[in-house]
Amino acid sequence: MDKPITIYGVPATGSVPIEAALTLLDLPYALVEGESDRRYDVTGPLNPLRQIPTLVLPGGEVMTESAAILIHLGLEFPASDLLAGNRAQILRGLVYIAANCYSAIGIIDYPQRWLGRVSVTTTDGRTLHGAIDEPKGDPGNTLSRPELEDKFQRLLAFSGARTAEQGRVLIERVWNLRSAQSLADLI
Numbered sequence: 560m561d562k563p564i565t566i567y568g569v570p571a572t573g574s575v576p577i578e579a580a581l582t583l584l585d586l587p588y589a590l591v592e593g594e595s596d597r598r599y600d601v602t603g604p605l606n607p608l609r610q611i612p613t614l615v616l617p618g619g620e621v622m623t624e625s626a627a628i629l630i631h632l633g634l635e636f637p638a639s640d641l642l643a644g645n646r647a648q649i650l651r652g653l654v655y656i657a658a659n660c661y662s663a664i665g666i667i668d669y670p671q672r673w674l675g676r677v678s679v680t681t682t683d684g685r686t687l688h689g690a691i692d693e694p695k696g697d698p699g700n701t702l703s704r705p706e707l708e709d710k711f712q713r714l715l716a717f718s719g720a721r722t723a724e725q726g727r728v729l730i731e732r733v734w735n736l737r738s739a740q741s742l743a744d745l746i
């Protein structure tokens with residue numbers, strides 16, 4: 560492949576699995592900053608969803624959707640073993656992550672775009688607006704300690720992994736981690 564693949568992405572984001580696959584395949588690629596303030600302007604002309612990773616293949620064709628890109632690479636380069644193993648389960652896993660996890664996390668991660676806007680018109684004719692631009696848990700909108708504890712307990716209750724009392728003990732240990740002599744009790 561003479562011309563490198565162009566990836567619109569940025570280190571430590573959704574472009575990483577594609578970069579990893581291209582590195583394994585020894586294929587040259589150019590990484591274009593896709594998470595700057597201009598990210599949507601940059602990806603917009605190529606990808607209707609304006610998301611990263613967006614790829615431009617050596618022939619100029621645009622390719623998006625992480626799972627599709629990885630499958631495409633595995634099929635184009637069978638010697639790479641990218642799709643080696645139980646093909647049915649590999650494809651299932653890729654689509655599972657993209658369809659169920661990635662899309663849901665994307666909505667939480669970008670509330671300014673996908674949600675977090677509400678307008679209410681009251682019976683006396685006023686229109687009230689509310690908006691959230693930074694999702695709960697992001698650096699600009701962090702969870703307080705009680706909120707973290709509450710979330711942990713709710714996840715424990717949902718998964719059934721521990722009882723609420725065991726959860727309380729774990730929380731206590733984590734908050735006192737600095738004075739712990741050993742981490743054995745956490746595992």
Ligand SMILES: N[C@@H](CCC(=O)N[C@@H](CS)C(=O)NCC(=O)O)C(=O)O
Pocket residue numbers: 572573574609610611612623624625626657661665669672
């Ligand atoms: N369906 C896409 C999802 C890509 C995606 O959600 N990318 C995130 C960054 S990791 C993004 O660009 N989100 C910006 C937005 O949705 O506004 C895929 O599987 O590749």
